[in-house]
Amino acid sequence: MTERNTLSVDETLAALRAVGEATRIRLIALLAQNELTVKDATAILGQSQPRISRHLKLLAEADVIQRFPEGSWVYYRLSDGPEGALARDVVARISNEDAVLAADQERFQTIRKAKAEEAAAFFAGRALTWDRERSLHVLEADVEAAMRNALGDAPFQTFLDLGTGTGRLLEVFADQYVSALGVDASHDMLSVARANLSKAGLNNAQVRHGDVYALNVPPKSFDVVAIHQVLHFLDDPARALAEAARALRPGGRLLIVDFAPHELEFLRDRHAHRRLGFASEQMERWLDALDLDLEKTTDLVPGEADDSKLTVTLWLARDRRIITDVPAQNSSREVA
Structure with missing residues (x-):
């Protein structure tokens, strides 16, 4: 089976309409680098959870992003299809010096660092057990x-x-x-x-x-x-x-x-x-x-x-x- 890698005119317009909004552009710029939860996006963009959820829902309906439930959490990521590729192209053409996106990235890196430290603490707690088995x-x-x-x-x-x-x-x-x-x-x-x-x-x-x-x-x-x-x-x-x-x-x-x-x-x-x-x-x-x-x-x-x-x-x-x-x-x- 050949994977779909192109869009019709109507599909292209639908994807562009989904992406063409300030908050959704900010979300796409973040998702182009990593997956996020609603909680992550809320903390980074400084907007309410219902508002973020609505924007993510619109992007998902247009197949620009994918959602992956994991227990009580849902992770979002740019889709692997042509809609996701189109979104990546849009983000790639935005200036790296844009003040809003730069601030979003700074907050994103702060959250990433905190998660890495939390993960490291968990791993350290299990290290003695695992090292015993590896030996x-x-x-x-x-x-x-x-x-x-x-x-x-x-x-x-x-x-x-x-x-x-x-x-x-x-x-x-x-x-x-x-x-x-x-x-x-x-x-x-x-x-x-x-x-x-x-x-x-x-x-x-x-x-x-x-x-x-x-x-x-x-x-x-x-x-x-x-x-x-x-x-x-x-x-x-x-x-x-x-x-x-x-x-x-x-x-x-x-x-x-x-x-x-x-x-x-x-x-x-x-x-x-x-x-x-x-x-x-x-x-x-x-x-x-x-x-x-x-x-x-x-x-x-x-x-x-x-x-x-x-x-x-x-x-x-x-x-x-x-x-x-x-x-x-x-x-x-x-x-x-």
Whole structure:
């Protein structure tokens, strides 16, 4: 299906009418850089919540912006369609020296800084727990390097990170994707991720509150889907894999990172693990049932022979729908 990237005359006029108002221009200028809530916009523009909500509603009705409910909050962002592109073009032609927009930006940066400090405080509160778990396996930098090696250097269009946490993978693969979405069930984690993405300047990556068992994304819409250290927290990993497979475009790739089978029972009580690792035979059965071919398996084994250390395994699978005339290749297994 070809994505819509042009507008009719009537659609263009509707988008211009929606944008053509002082408050809405200010909102568009802010949304061109980051997503906002009504509370954010109210604080920055100094207008009442009903007034801001009305302007956002008009912009949303014209498809200039999109709204993303997240619990009791709603986040707004410029749309990915031609209406959003038109709005970006309008903003790009406004002088950087405009006093009103400059003041809005200054207030926006103050709010961004406050959120970053709040997110950092949350992360620091969890750091001891997470550092304890990280110390049980190879360095995270080695895991990230293995993930990049598994996917290769070729660019791809769309990237979906399930259980995105702090949004780290959105940063790791930022030089390869055109657009990316991270999904997580934790509002606190999403606050951390948003702060990290803002700090890194990744305007082409978003994060959303969501359920890995019931993804609110179109089917067949992502070239690469990653599930990094998530499955061991789930009661039903196979169901999450099915949702991930549903989101893959034909020929798309699914990259799973998790622990190999282990016997560290304390991880159930202290770190909320539901599964003590996954055998590759089980993973391959799950993937095959979803019409995914396991192309590569990589084990990252701790350097020292210690039963208290965990092996991290990477599984790379490909949706088989696109390839029907090429003989299936035997999957390979690497040990690093």
